[in-house]
Every structure is written in structure tokens, then in C-alpha cells.
Amino acid sequence: MTPTLAPAPAAAPVGTTRTRRSLRAVAVLACLPYLGLKVAWIAGSRAGIPEGSALLDHRATMIAANGVTLLLDSCVIVLALILTRPWGLRVPAWALAFPVWVAGGLLAPIMAGFPLQLLTRALGGDTATEPGPGRELFLDPWVFGVVYTGFIVQGLALGALFALYARDRWGHLWRGRVRELPAGVVARPYRAVALAGAVLAAFPLAVRLYWACGGTAGLKDADRTADLQVLEGMHAGFLVAAVTGTLLLAFHRARVLPVTVPLASAWVCSGAVACWGGWMLLAALLPSDDPADRPTQLLAVTYAGQMTAGLLLASVGAHFLARRSATARTRP
Numbered sequence: 001m002t003p004t005l006a007p008a009p010a011a012a013p014v015g016t017t018r019t020r021r022s023l024r025a026v027a028v029l030a031c032l033p034y035l036g037l038k039v040a041w042i043a044g045s046r047a048g049i050p051e052g053s054a055l056l057d058h059r060a061t062m063i064a065a066n067g068v069t070l071l072l073d074s075c076v077i078v079l080a081l082i083l084t085r086p087w088g089l090r091v092p093a094w095a096l097a098f099p100v101w102v103a104g105g106l107l108a109p110i111m112a113g114f115p116l117q118l119l120t121r122a123l124g125g126d127t128a129t130e131p132g133p134g135r136e137l138f139l140d141p142w143v144f145g146v147v148y149t150g151f152i153v154q155g156l157a158l159g160a161l162f163a164l165y166a167r168d169r170w171g172h173l174w175r176g177r178v179r180e181l182p183a184g185v186v187a188r189p190y191r192a193v194a195l196a197g198a199v200l201a202a203f204p205l206a207v208r209l210y211w212a213c214g215g216t217a218g219l220k221d222a223d224r225t226a227d228l229q230v231l232e233g234m235h236a237g238f239l240v241a242a243v244t245g246t247l248l249l250a251f252h253r254a255r256v257l258p259v260t261v262p263l264a265s266a267w268v269c270s271g272a273v274a275c276w277g278g279w280m281l282l283a284a285l286l287p288s289d290d291p292a293d294r295p296t297q298l299l300a301v302t303y304a305g306q307m308t309a310g311l312l313l314a315s316v317g318a319h320f321l322a323r324r325s326a327t328a329r330t331r332p
Helices: 018-042 059-082 086-090 093-122 141-174 188-212 226-251 260-285 297-330
Strands: none
Touching: 018 059, 018 141, 059 093, 059 141, 086 141, 093 141, 093 226, 093 260, 093 297, 141 297, 188 226, 188 297, 226 260, 226 297, 260 297
């Protein structure tokens, strides 16, 4: 049975204040460049696609992949409406929390990673968006600038909208400090799940740190760029933050911290770990006629381990919120 988070006894209406309307407009407008490119590519345009790009090898696969990502980004518009309209308060908690968790998980690494890539390039490092030995451009460099800037704006606007919505509807679930949490707010089986997720995360964390430090085992020559090392360090950071936030909630550690600190860390970073790991695993397993384009076993196992660890850690956070909600419902 899917747990349902109860609204606060005196939840404030979401409404459509000027700030929220502005954030909604920003989120919608930030989607348009990406959606426009996807529609153009599906229609046959080659805008931003250089000669020799792998996107041109399989027309049907490109249409299917672009159709999926078109739908995914369109969901940002739907979420922006839910988070700013009064009827959004009637949406079941799980039906809203899950897609927002996925959206945050996919957007957070881009929001952190693209500025790091720009910094790497500014410092003279090579990046995967530039031509180099053994590396063919997937897309023209300007596409990354347009698309990733749009993603960053989407993430900021959608994150702000969800924070306002969650404060109105569920803010009572994370008031206070960790020391004030009731005993047993995370049941013993879920503490075991938290430990299992932490142990499982150790393998992708070790591999990511190895790549961040310059290791090349499991990587193709075209992937050995300076920005890959920086991004691997970032992914390692998300793994550490997801594990740390989850364990703090599960075992009541760092008791002086506000509950929002470990909860936000567990929420955002478990999404980044699970969703980005799953997305990269899916991309790595897409069929390819060229053996050189097929993922190494180490890549596939790392992505699979990261995705599984993220899902385990996220389940602990969901359990925490469900138990807190049940306590709020039964409290006189």
C-alpha cells in the first residue's frame, strides 16, 4: 500500500501570488528552447547536429529518444501548474512527490555540473563538448549552452515553487531539530535498508573517486577529459551527501541540526544518485553497431549500483515522511 502524506491541519492555500506566478512563467519559458529543439529534430531538422554525429546513425532511435525526453521536459510545465494552482493541493502526495523527486534528481547534477564544466574550460581543460583526439562531436557546442542554461533555470524555478508548496502543505513534518524527532520515527527494518544503501553506494563511490583522480580503467579514450574528472568528483559528492543525510535521519545523529538539513540532503541527493545513475545506465545500454561505442562492464555495473543505492536511500526518506505524517494524523 502506498503511504500518503497528510496535509497540515491548517495548511495555507497555495494560491497564485505574484512571486509564484513569476516563478511559474520562468519555469515554462525555460522549457521552450529545449522543447523547440526536440520538436525540430523529430521533424527532421539537423540544427545543432554536426556531420558525423551518432544522432544521425539511427533515425528511428533518435526519434524515440527525443520523444521520451520531450515528454519528460513537458512534465516540468505540468508540475509548475500543479505547484501554483489551488487544485494542486488535492493531488495525492505520492503523485506529486515522485515526479518532483525524479525531476530534481535529473536536474541537480546538471545545475552543479555545467558551471563546473565552464570553469574547467576557462582554466584550459578539455571538455567532451569540444573536438579532440578520438572524439567526434555529438552536438554543436552552442546546443549545450542553450539547453543546460535552460535546465538550470528550470531547476531553480521548480525547486523554489516546490519549496513554497511543500512548506504550505507539509511543513509540519520537518519542524524542529533532529534531537526532537520521536524514537522510532524510522523503523528498524528501514534502518537496515539505510545501511544496505550506504554499503552498496561504496562501490560506485570508489569508482567515481578513482575516475575523478585520473584513473582510466573502464573509460573509453574519448571520455578521458578534464571535465570528466570534475564531474566524477561531483557525482561522488552526491553519493556522500545522499548516504550522510539518510543515515542522520535513520539513526538520529547530528542532533543539533534542523531536520530540514539531513532531509533535504537525502531528498535531493538520493534523487541525483538514483535518477542520474538510471539515466546513464539506460543511455549506456542503448544498442550500437559500433563495438567501440558499447559501454564497458565497469561503467554498466557502476551505474547500476549507483541507481540501486539511490533507490534504497530514497525509500528510507519516503518512510520517514510517511511515519511523520501518520503521527501528525493521530496526534490529538
